[in-house]
Amino acid sequence: MATKEEAEAVLANKQVILKDHIHGPPKESDLEVRISSVLPKAPPGSKAVLVKNIYLSVDPYQAILMQKIEDHPDISCFVPGKPLKGYGVAEVIDSDHPDYKPGDLVWGITGWEEYSLITEGFSDTRPLQRLLHIVDTDVPLSYYTGLLGIPGLTAYAGLFEVCSPKEGERVYVSAAAGAVGQLVGQFAKLSGCYVVGSAGSNEKVEMLKDKLGFDDAINYKEEKDLTAALKRCFPQGIDIYFDNVGGKTLEAALNNMKMKGRVVLCGMISTYHDQTIGVNNLVMAIFNRVRIEGFAVLDFCEQHPKYLDFVLPLVRGGKVRYIEDMVEGLENAPAALVGLFSGRNLGKQVLKIA
Amino acid sequence: MATKEEAEAVLANKQVILKDHIHGPPKESDLEVRISSVLPKAPPGSKAVLVKNIYLSVDPYQAILMQKIEDHPDISCFVPGKPLKGYGVAEVIDSDHPDYKPGDLVWGITGWEEYSLITEGFSDTRPLQRLLHIVDTDVPLSYYTGLLGIPGLTAYAGLFEVCSPKEGERVYVSAAAGAVGQLVGQFAKLSGCYVVGSAGSNEKVEMLKDKLGFDDAINYKEEKDLTAALKRCFPQGIDIYFDNVGGKTLEAALNNMKMKGRVVLCGMISTYHDQTIGVNNLVMAIFNRVRIEGFAVLDFCEQHPKYLDFVLPLVRGGKVRYIEDMVEGLENAPAALVGLFSGRNLGKQVLKIA
Numbered sequence: 001m002a003t004k005e006e007a008e009a010v011l012a013n014k015q016v017i018l019k020d021h022i023h024g025p026p027k028e029s030d031l032e033v034r035i036s037s038v039l040p041k042a043p044p045g046s047k048a049v050l051v052k053n054i055y056l057s058v059d060p061y062q063a064i065l066m067q068k069i070e071d072h073p074d075i076s077c078f079v080p081g082k083p084l085k086g087y088g089v090a091e092v093i094d095s096d097h098p099d100y101k102p103g104d105l106v107w108g109i110t111g112w113e114e115y116s117l118i119t120e121g122f123s124d125t126r127p128l129q130r131l132l133h134i135v136d137t138d139v140p141l142s143y144y145t146g147l148l149g150i151p152g153l154t155a156y157a158g159l160f161e162v163c164s165p166k167e168g169e170r171v172y173v174s175a176a177a178g179a180v181g182q183l184v185g186q187f188a189k190l191s192g193c194y195v196v197g198s199a200g201s202n203e204k205v206e207m208l209k210d211k212l213g214f215d216d217a218i219n220y221k222e223e224k225d226l227t228a229a230l231k232r233c234f235p236q237g238i239d240i241y242f243d244n245v246g247g248k249t250l251e252a253a254l255n256n257m258k259m260k261g262r263v264v265l266c267g268m269i270s271t272y273h274d275q276t277i278g279v280n281n282l283v284m285a286i287f288n289r290v291r292i293e294g295f296a297v298l299d300f301c302e303q304h305p306k307y308l309d310f311v312l313p314l315v316r317g318g319k320v321r322y323i324e325d326m327v328e329g330l331e332n333a334p335a336a337l338v339g340l341f342s343g344r345n346l347g348k349q350v351l352k353i354a
Numbered sequence: 355m356a357t358k359e360e361a362e363a364v365l366a367n368k369q370v371i372l373k374d375h376i377h378g379p380p381k382e383s384d385l386e387v388r389i390s391s392v393l394p395k396a397p398p399g400s401k402a403v404l405v406k407n408i409y410l411s412v413d414p415y416q417a418i419l420m421q422k423i424e425d426h427p428d429i430s431c432f433v434p435g436k437p438l439k440g441y442g443v444a445e446v447i448d449s450d451h452p453d454y455k456p457g458d459l460v461w462g463i464t465g466w467e468e469y470s471l472i473t474e475g476f477s478d479t480r481p482l483q484r485l486l487h488i489v490d491t492d493v494p495l496s497y498y499t500g501l502l503g504i505p506g507l508t509a510y511a512g513l514f515e516v517c518s519p520k521e522g523e524r525v526y527v528s529a530a531a532g533a534v535g536q537l538v539g540q541f542a543k544l545s546g547c548y549v550v551g552s553a554g555s556n557e558k559v560e561m562l563k564d565k566l567g568f569d570d571a572i573n574y575k576e577e578k579d580l581t582a583a584l585k586r587c588f589p590q591g592i593d594i595y596f597d598n599v600g601g602k603t604l605e606a607a608l609n610n611m612k613m614k615g616r617v618v619l620c621g622m623i624s625t626y627h628d629q630t631i632g633v634n635n636l637v638m639a640i641f642n643r644v645r646i647e648g649f650a651v652l653d654f655c656e657q658h659p660k661y662l663d664f665v666l667p668l669v670r671g672g673k674v675r676y677i678e679d680m681v682e683g684l685e686n687a688p689a690a691l692v693g694l695f696s697g698r699n700l701g702k703q704v705l706k707i708a
Binding site for chain 2: 075246265268271272275277278284285286288292293294
């Protein structure tokens with residue numbers, strides 16, 4: 001039993017808890033927002049760090065981890081009864097770890113809760129599995145959940161490392177108004193490419209063309225025939241397709257790839273919860289000698305410092321913009337996550353902890 | 355009108371004619387075997403070559419070309435009312451072309467008929483679009499339709515150029531008893547790989563293991579769960595999948611690829627005539643960072659001489675074997691072509707013109 005002093009010192013901790021493993025698309029009711037409590041101290045000898053979370057990244061992959069996936073070394077699913085996990089920006093409140101002290105701003109994997117006791121990952125050899133200090137604070141801190149974090153590195157490595165865009169090449173990006181897509185398009189434009197994005201509303205289409213400098217954009221929900229729409233946008237074919245969607249969108253892209261085109265499979269939001277959505281025209285990859293490559297940003301973590309060197313000057317110079325959809329309050333986190341699958345967000349979905 | 359002398363000199367020419375463009379799988383009734391006639395001379399000034407066909411290659415792609423495919427620079431479909439075309443071995447009967455003389459043995463694109471007047475391709479820059487002289491005659495001439503021809507080069511370039519097999523890697527080949535697959539497996543074995551093939555009968559499975567040196571082989575028709583069967587054969591996962599089948603076979607392979615595995619898409623016989631057969635688990639390519647690459651042998655034609663230098667010593671030394679399924683007589687050509695799609699052939703399907 002806690003002493004009276006300890007009990008008084010306990011902090012109320014709002015958390016977003018996974019009720020049970022899901023089958024199919026996530027629903028708000030799969031998550032429960034509840035108040036727990038946490039000691040205001042990193043236990044002595046624990047080497048742990050207690051942080052107060054400021055911004056959380058809301059990402060489609062988190063709905064995958066709400067399922068139970070076995071037998072995969074890379075994937076550790078969420079645990080029922082525990083808060084979701086994900087990347088976030090936080091301030092150190094207390095620390096038993098020599099590398100962190102109260103007041104430090106950090107980003108890395110944290111919990112969907114007000115306070116998280118970070119106990120692991122400090123000796124992980126993969127840089128982005130560790131809690132990282134935020135050095136550059138002249139940009140919005142929330143950018144470390146997006147532009148300066150995993151989505152940014154995803155766009156950078158997926159485009160430059162896997163697809164090697166060359167000046168004049170024609171690039172198609174799906175989910176182009178999302179966390180990754182908006183950067184893929186801007187980076188491709190900076191490489192001298194012609195860039196077309198697809199998104200699910202006219203508002204997003206306008207954003208791509210007016211705010212983010214895409215050459216063209218289409219609202220896939222208003223296109224009866226996506227293959228024909230892409231043929232209209234790419235009469236000479238697509239050199240590079242950056243796939244965030246999979247399924248029928250990938251199929252339409254494959255129908256329009258140029259000879260020796262490249263496809264990077266980065267995400268498949270259309271198929272995560274429906275195993276019957278497939279691609280029926282892979283034979284087009286033979287006809288056009290297309291290379292299709294599965295990509296995970298985890299393999300490119302060591303490039304993050306190089307990426308920051310690349311992108312920070314562009315951000316400061318106004319050459320790269322980043323649109324965020326900011327939702328406030330952990331009680332709105334379930335709706336924000338579920339909303340990703342209906343495309344409710346306009347730009348990178350971020351949760352600000354009030 | 356022909357003079358009496360010319361009329362007498364005319365040769366009866368049995369031909370396999372495409373009746374009309376097909377939709378769906380080929381049927382024997384889509385083809386008609388009929389007797390036409392041909393002048394026994396290459397017309398003066400024509401630069402044409404008249405050949406007597408000896409062996410014809412019977413290939414799945416020929417059923418694709420019986421369809422009408424538009425808007426693709428690489429694909430010229432068969433013309434209704436005309437004989438099918440394909441690779442074959444022939445003897446020159448008459449020539450108006452300075453590079454060919456009567457008695458020359460040649461291989462290249464010819465017609466499904468007894469005599470073909472070859473009028474084009476002589477100045478094609480792609481070596482395998484030209485009629486080539488057969489230099490090495492100490493091996494069966496029919497091998498130029500398979501082992502020493504397009505299927506052989508397909509196996510060689512698809513495996514070595516696209517997949518770069520390394521010693522100890524684990525290789526899966528589908529349609530392993532076919533024209534290409536049997537060589538992929540043997541070449542991979544020569545590279546020190548562990549090789550498993552799949553085929554559609556126990557006879558084929560025995561052939562792979564007993565005659566062709568595969569480490570293991572499975573009869574996919576007797577496996578209820580192909581994913582599980584491949585997991586049994588590759589407990590540590592597949593490094594290289596050489597895909598001749600597509601569809602559900604590709605899906606099962608994707609479920610078993612090792613991290614950073616490579617898939618070469620060479621053929622998709624399971625999907626050519628059924629556009630509803632697709633691949634629903636491309637997300638596995640993201641999980642395992644798999645590279646999937648469409649391949650066409652046409653891009654590697656210039657490697658044919660190098661390939662012959664590689665393979666001829668192996669054939670002569672008994673290190674590579676080649677199983678042919680030899681059918682005799684043009685009247686049996688329709689059944690031989692249709693039979694490819696039910697897997698009737700045991701080994702490379704060759705038609706010998708009686």
